[in-house]
Amino acid sequence: MAAARRQPAAGPGVLRSPALPVVLIFAALAIGVTALLPLIQSSSATSTAGDVRALEAERTDQRARLRALELEIAQLGSLSRIEQEAAARFKMGPPKAQNYIAVDAPAPEARKIPSRYLAAQADKDSDSPSLFEDILDWLTP
Amino acid sequence: MRGQKWSTKWRVWMVVAAIVAVAGVLIARLGQLQILDHQEYATEARLSHVSEDTISGRRGALLDRNGYPLAGSQDSFDLMVETKAWSDSKNATESAAALSPIAGVPAEQMVASVSASSIYEVPVARGLGYEQAQAIRKLSLRGVRLMASSRRVYPEGNLAAQLLGFVGQDNSGLTGLESDLNDVLGGAKGTLTYERDGLGNQIAVGERQEVAAQPGANVVLTIDRYIQRLAETELEKTIEKTKATGGSVIVVQPKTGEILAMANSPTADVTKPDLSDDSKLALFRNKAVTDTYEPGSVFKLVTMACALDLGLVGPYTPWHDLGVFKVDNWTIRNWDYSANGDQSVTQILSKSLNTGAAWLSTLAGPEQFYSYVDRFGFGKSTGSGLGGEVTGQVRTPASDPGSWRSVDMATNSFGQGLSATPLQVLMSAAAIANDGVMMKPKIVKEIAYPGHIQTVASEAAGQVIKPETARTLREMMGVVVDGISPTLLDVQGYKVGGKTGTANLTVDGGGYKPDAYISSFLGIAPLDNPVLAVLVKIDEPQGTPWGTVVAAPAFEHIVEGALPYLKIPPTETALVSGQR
Numbered sequence A: 001m002a003a004a005r006r007q008p009a010a011g012p013g014v015l016r017s018p019a020l021p022v023v024l025i026f027a028a029l030a031i032g033v034t035a036l037l038p039l040i041q042s043s044s045a046t047s048t049a050g051d052v053r054a055l056e057a058e059r060t061d062q063r064a065r066l067r068a069l070e071l072e073i074a075q076l077g078s079l080s081r082i083e084q085e086a087a088a089r090f091k092m093g094p095p096k097a098q099n100y101i102a103v104d105a106p107a108p109e110a111r112k113i114p115s116r117y118l119a120a121q122a123d124k125d126s127d128s129p130s131l132f133e134d135i136l137d138w139l140t141p
Numbered sequence B: 001m002r003g004q005k006w007s008t009k010w011r012v013w014m015v016v017a018a019i020v021a022v023a024g025v026l027i028a029r030l031g032q033l034q035i036l037d038h039q040e041y042a043t044e045a046r047l048s049h050v051s052e053d054t055i056s057g058r059r060g061a062l063l064d065r066n067g068y069p070l071a072g073s074q075d076s077f078d079l080m081v082e083t084k085a086w087s088d089s090k091n092a093t094e095s096a097a098a099l100s101p102i103a104g105v106p107a108e109q110m111v112a113s114v115s116a117s118s119i120y121e122v123p124v125a126r127g128l129g130y131e132q133a134q135a136i137r138k139l140s141l142r143g144v145r146l147m148a149s150s151r152r153v154y155p156e157g158n159l160a161a162q163l164l165g166f167v168g169q170d171n172s173g174l175t176g177l178e179s180d181l182n183d184v185l186g187g188a189k190g191t192l193t194y195e196r197d198g199l200g201n202q203i204a205v206g207e208r209q210e211v212a213a214q215p216g217a218n219v220v221l222t223i224d225r226y227i228q229r230l231a232e233t234e235l236e237k238t239i240e241k242t243k244a245t246g247g248s249v250i251v252v253q254p255k256t257g258e259i260l261a262m263a264n265s266p267t268a269d270v271t272k273p274d275l276s277d278d279s280k281l282a283l284f285r286n287k288a289v290t291d292t293y294e295p296g297s298v299f300k301l302v303t304m305a306c307a308l309d310l311g312l313v314g315p316y317t318p319w320h321d322l323g324v325f326k327v328d329n330w331t332i333r334n335w336d337y338s339a340n341g342d343q344s345v346t347q348i349l350s351k352s353l354n355t356g357a358a359w360l361s362t363l364a365g366p367e368q369f370y371s372y373v374d375r376f377g378f379g380k381s382t383g384s385g386l387g388g389e390v391t392g393q394v395r396t397p398a399s400d401p402g403s404w405r406s407v408d409m410a411t412n413s414f415g416q417g418l419s420a421t422p423l424q425v426l427m428s429a430a431a432i433a434n435d436g437v438m439m440k441p442k443i444v445k446e447i448a449y450p451g452h453i454q455t456v457a458s459e460a461a462g463q464v465i466k467p468e469t470a471r472t473l474r475e476m477m478g479v480v481v482d483g484i485s486p487t488l489l490d491v492q493g494y495k496v497g498g499k500t501g502t503a504n505l506t507v508d509g510g511g512y513k514p515d516a517y518i519s520s521f522l523g524i525a526p527l528d529n530p531v532l533a534v535l536v537k538i539d540e541p542q543g544t545p546w547g548t549v550v551a552a553p554a555f556e557h558i559v560e561g562a563l564p565y566l567k568i569p570p571t572e573t574a575l576v577s578g579q580r
Helices: A002-015 A020-076 A079-088 A131-139 B002-036 B038-049 B089-103 B107-115 B130-139 B176-180 B182-186 B225-242 B278-282 B296-309 B345-350 B354-375 B406-412 B422-433 B467-482 B552-565
Strands: B050-055 B069-082 B121-128 B144-153 B190-195 B208-211 B218-221 B246-252 B259-265 B318-321 B324-327 B330-333 B341-344 B437-439 B444-448 B453-455 B460-463 B497-506 B512-525 B532-539
Touching: A020 B069, A020 B130, A020 B144, A079 B225, B002 B038, B038 B050, B069 B089, B069 B130, B089 B107, B089 B121, B089 B130, B107 B121, B121 B130, B121 B144, B130 B144, B176 B182, B225 B246, B225 B259, B225 B532, B225 B552, B246 B422, B246 B552, B296 B345, B296 B354, B296 B422, B296 B467, B296 B497, B296 B512, B318 B354, B324 B354, B324 B406, B330 B354, B330 B406, B341 B345, B345 B354, B345 B467, B354 B406, B422 B437, B422 B467, B422 B512, B422 B532, B467 B497, B467 B512, B497 B552, B512 B552, B532 B552
Parallel strands: none
Antiparallel strands: B050 B190, B069 B121, B069 B144, B190 B208, B218 B444, B246 B259, B246 B532, B318 B341, B324 B330, B437 B460, B444 B453, B497 B512, B512 B532
16 A cells, blocks of 8 residues: 555656756756857857958968069069169269170070979879878778 | 528638638749749849859969069959948948048049949959058958959060050950960969858858969060160160151071060050050050061062072172163162162172162062062061061062062062061061071960970971072171271171161052151171071161161160170180180
């Protein structure tokens, strides 16, 4: 009889358990944290994408600066500027007469075209296999 | 009671039917929108929040033969403003006021261009530099963004302006080599597609697709900037000295056909092209290949080449000059109306006798004479590949049997009655300098594509005269120069050869302009092993028009500057001492 009386009280007993509020709080927190995960992920992706855009903009700026410097070098080496500097700074002028002498030395080599204007060299790193390719090669000899 | 029940049912069914009908219409409309017109509305929706920018590949550089850039591209930025963001006049005015001093465009102009536009985004300033872009970015203005672009820069200023040409706002070549080589220099355009929010800003995690632009190839020209500058300087000096209206100077390497310099005057400003009227547009024409003239006495070299090559005469064959030469009922006279008596064939060239040239052409006959004119490339393209090149005109018995007369050949023999471009005239002398082998003029030396370099080989147009004929002609050209006063032509340290020319200036519609001449000097240097062929052509010089007086001094200065620069040793006698 005693056992028969105790059985129906099992359900309300759990509900009356002192640990229930704590369990519920943790469950709610877990659900809350889980719900935040996509938000955190989304926020992180947004932040990373923003960083990428900023870095791209910086790369564009730096490239523009590099090109500007290259052209500044070209302008500084232009014939009109060399002539101007020679005349103004070094007080040079056209020769009044030309004299020719023979020298026992080879003529200097012709100027080579700067590498930045030549065909781009293939990236050596891109030719070498990646770690995974190495592992795959090792697994499938 | 029963009738009332039926009436109620009927009304209910009417309502149900109405609801079903409306629902049916809605479902049909939904089906139309979602299924039948899906593509159209999906595209419309996509366009309302997706932007597509065209990205231009960096335009390749034009380099001189030693790698000095003559034209290059500088990365720049276009300032773009969203029309919606500036629909608020207060925001527009404030933003424009902040941007104006940096972009260098009046604020009112910016606001006006944005308010007048109905498109999503408007460029209010183009070609901004790195520093300007940085300053604008710091302002963080709403609806304002910078789009990467590029602008053309000419580090040597207007050097070889007409040869190089210029590019338009879209970075496409419009004239000169910029236009001729546009496909090579331009690269391939790319696209950037991205989603934007309601304010038009790019959505960080939105759809983004980039098709990268391909950069254009760098082109190495045969032009040498030093010799080009030398040619331009001497041309300008000569024009100023003789008060001429213009002129051209071309320098080529006879053995390769490589063009080292091609200068024209008056010239154009490619750094700030002014296309406001046709006269300014004409300044961008490369007259060395687009304009023709009657070459005058320099053409006697072709006539002499024909007679020598056919073995009709030798350099010392005697000829008696009466001062007149009769052809049909026409009389040919010398330029100075002189009668020179007994002369050698070499003297026909050195004294530039029209009567002698007419006699030589008569000896050869029309068929042979015009065959040599054709071999030397007159009346046809040189194959330079330069845009706008014309062929010139040569009337022959075959091309114009109805009106061609024997006197035409006589006048042609001393360079009148036919027209040619300065480049054609120069290439004829280059063939003589190259032992009779005529090379095609070459302007592009190498093309450096992103992955490989293409070297452009020199190409021979053909053997136009025998090598021994060419050598004899070179000696005769040396005699011509020996006969010129050293005050006018005396190249220090080198022996050179050449031929002067003074031709009447033709006018549109036929005939000659009174008292207007074209003076020229066609020369090769050094005489024993020529590395340079030079044409100096001066249009309408005032005062003495003779080529010896007008054009020969410029040839002297160009050769004196170019030969030591090219490390061509002078003659032994020119050395001031022994070896050091």
